[in-house]
Structures are given as structure tokens and as C-alpha cells.
Amino acid sequence: MESPLDSEDEFDEDEEEDRQIDLKRSQCTLPNLSKWYENLNCKVPSPSKKKRSSLQRSNQRKLVVILKDFETFNPNTLSVFIQILSGYQPKLPFILIFGIATTLSAIDEVLPHSSISRLSLKAFQAQPSVYFLNNTLNKVFLTSNCPFQLSGKLFKFFTQVFLFYDFSVNRFIQGVKYCVMEHYRVGGRSTGLLCCPETVLKGRVDQLEHEDIEEIRRLGSFRSFVESTKDKQKQIKLLSDDTFTKKEILKLMIELRQRIKEFYVALSLLHHIVSQLPQYPLGNS
Known part of the structure; x- marks a missing residue:
């Protein structure tokens, strides 16, 4: 049975490991990392002498370095x-x-043979x-609940960059963040x-x-709406009466959200209708 003192000791060790140490940039070197790793392994309880030689390598903690977007790294x-x-x-x-x-x-294209020969390569495949891009788009952006909608030109541009350049979902999301x-x-x-939820x-x-209403009145889309209104009296109110303009803005925003909902419902129905057709004109997922 584990004693309370043992639990406290383990807690102290975990707390000590999680404690962050501020290092200068000049201290971030592989020799210092080697010393730190050696001290770290000294804290791990060692096996018996008979098993020590066979388990010495297997018990070592691995240092994992993840290099995202491998193709974008400088080869040298x-x-x-x-x-x-x-x-x-x-x-x-x-x-x-x-x-x-x-x-x-891509590994052979980026790295020379002298570097590849130093690696013990093992391949594993994720989705x-x-x-992942389809999941991100379908669950985050291409929904009626998302208050921010990309225009057709921007969406086409981002997808073309993704498909023909780097296949980077992270870069796609960064581009959308920039647009926001x-x-x-x-x-x-x-x-x-x-730009908020409908509720x-x-x-x-x-x-x-x-001042906010004046900003909206200066928008090109709002001015086009005013010019398209045939009722002259309504045009005057839209440009001068803040209370009337607020009501009209609320009405237009609700209509916009409703149109977006109808658009995604129609798109979903259309996709299910044509998903079994040859060449998958709207995709197969």
C-alpha cells in the first residue's frame, strides 16, 4: 500500500519537472541539453544490475522534435x-x-543522401x-451559424493555394484569420x-x-441599397433618421441570415442529389 509520504514525494517531483526555468538564448545549446537530459535520467529509478544492460536504452526517455510543413524548410x-x-x-x-x-x-527531394543515411526512417500515415480541411470548412466556416462568411473569390483563392501549393490547413486558417x-x-x-450570433x-x-450608423451609411453596399430604393421618403429617412435606419439594418441582417440558412440547406440537398453522379461534380464527401 502506498504511503501518504510517497504520494507527496511523487507530487513534489512532478511539480519540480513542470516548473519552468528561464533560459537565455545563449544557454539553449545541445551540450546544455545533454547535461539536462543526463540529470533527468538520474532521477528515474534504475533497474537491477542484471536487467540494467538490456533495458538501458529502452528505458531512456525520448526527445521528440516535430517539424511541421516539412516541404517549407530550407534544405541546407x-x-x-x-x-x-x-x-x-x-x-x-x-x-x-x-x-x-x-x-x-519529398524527403529525397529536400534532403541529400548524406543526411538521409543518418536517419532510420519509418512511415506512418494520418488522414x-x-x-482535415473539409472537416474544418464544414464544421466551422461553411455553416449558417458562422457570422463571418468568405466571398466566393477569396474562398476560391484559398482553396487553389491549398491544392496547388502546400496542402497546409494551418496556412489556410491563417489566411482566413487575416481576412477577419x-x-x-x-x-x-x-x-x-x-458580426455576431443571431440570438x-x-x-x-x-x-x-x-457614429456607427454613419460608418454603415458610408459603406458601398448600403449606398447601393439606398439608391435601389424607389421610395424617396424612405431614402431620406435611411440617410438622416438613426432610429429608422437601425430598424432597417436589423431587418436586413435578419434577411441575410435567413438567406444564408436557405443557401446551405439548398447546397446540402443539391450535394446529396448529385453525389452519386459520375466524376462527382460537387464532391463525394
């Missing part, structure tokens, strides 16, 4: 990095995980990048208030101040 830098780690292999059991978005032949930031930067406070939309419209 990566080659030198592998050669340096190879020199420390007797002391530091490194495991390198390469995130390859294309094919395994392809297209699978630019959207808020250009739109100002009024855009930030109105709080009415309250957000009520929070609009005169």
Missing part, C-alpha cells in the same frame, strides 16, 4: 540540423517527426490534409458589433451609436 538548414543531432545520438535519443503534406518522395482582421479593421466598430443581433443593433 535541415540537413545541417540532422547532422548535428546525429553527432549527439549516443547521448540524446532524438526522434524526428516530419509532417509531410505531399508524398514520401490527408484535404480531409482586415474585415474588422476596415469595417470599424459597427462591423464588430454586427444577440437585436441587442447589438440597439447599441449602435450615431
Whole structure:
């Protein structure tokens, strides 16, 4: 049975391991890492003398280095990095995980034979990048609940970059984040208030101040809406009466959300209808 003192000792050890140590950049070297790793292994209870020789390597904690987007790394830098780690292999059991978005032949294309020969390569496969991108789009962006909708041109541009350049889901998301930031930067406070879930939309419209409404009136889309209105009296109210403009903004926003819902319902129905057709015109998933 484990005593309370043993539990406290284990807790103290875990707390000591989790404690962060501030290091200067000049201290982040492989010799220092080697010393730290040696001290770390000294804390691990060693097996009996008979088993020590056979289990010495298997009991060592591995140092895992994950290199995402392998294709984007500089070949010379990566080659030198592998050669340096190879020199420390007797002391530091490194495991390198390469995130390859294309094919395994990318290793031969990026690394020279002198670096590849230092590696013991083992391949394992996760779901392809297209699978994760589809999940991200379907569950986050391409839903009626998402208040931020990409335009057709931007969506086409991002997907083309993904398919023909790097297959990087992370870079796709970073591009969308940039669009969101630019959207808020250009739109100002009024855009930030109105880009919200439908449940709080009415309250957000009520929070609009005169300056916010003036920002909306200066938008090209709003001016086009005013010009398309045939009722001259309504045009005057839209440009001068804040209360009337708020009601019209709320009405337009609700109509927009409804159109988005109808669009995704129609898109889903259309996809199910044509999903079994040859060449999958709208995809097969």
C-alpha cells in the first residue's frame, strides 16, 4: 500500500519537472541539453544490475522534435540540423517527426543522401490534409451559424493555394484569420458589433451609436441599397433618421441570415442529389 509520504514525494517531483526555468538564448545549446537530459535520467529509478544492460536504452526517455510543413524548410538548414543531432545520438535519443503534406518522395527531394543515411526512417500515415480541411470548412466556416462568411473569390483563392501549393490547413486558417482582421479593421466598430450570433443581433443593433450608423451609411453596399430604393421618403429617412435606419439594418441582417440558412440547406440537398453522379461534380464527401 502506498504511503501518504510517497504520494507527496511523487507530487513534489512532478511539480519540480513542470516548473519552468528561464533560459537565455545563449544557454539553449545541445551540450546544455545533454547535461539536462543526463540529470533527468538520474532521477528515474534504475533497474537491477542484471536487467540494467538490456533495458538501458529502452528505458531512456525520448526527445521528440516535430517539424511541421516539412516541404517549407530550407534544405541546407535541415540537413545541417540532422547532422548535428546525429553527432549527439549516443547521448540524446532524438526522434524526428516530419509532417509531410505531399508524398514520401519529398524527403529525397529536400534532403541529400548524406543526411538521409543518418536517419532510420519509418512511415506512418494520418488522414490527408484535404480531409482535415473539409472537416474544418464544414464544421466551422461553411455553416449558417458562422457570422463571418468568405466571398466566393477569396474562398476560391484559398482553396487553389491549398491544392496547388502546400496542402497546409494551418496556412489556410491563417489566411482566413487575416481576412477577419482586415474585415474588422476596415469595417470599424459597427462591423464588430454586427458580426455576431443571431440570438444577440437585436441587442447589438440597439447599441449602435450615431457614429456607427454613419460608418454603415458610408459603406458601398448600403449606398447601393439606398439608391435601389424607389421610395424617396424612405431614402431620406435611411440617410438622416438613426432610429429608422437601425430598424432597417436589423431587418436586413435578419434577411441575410435567413438567406444564408436557405443557401446551405439548398447546397446540402443539391450535394446529396448529385453525389452519386459520375466524376462527382460537387464532391463525394
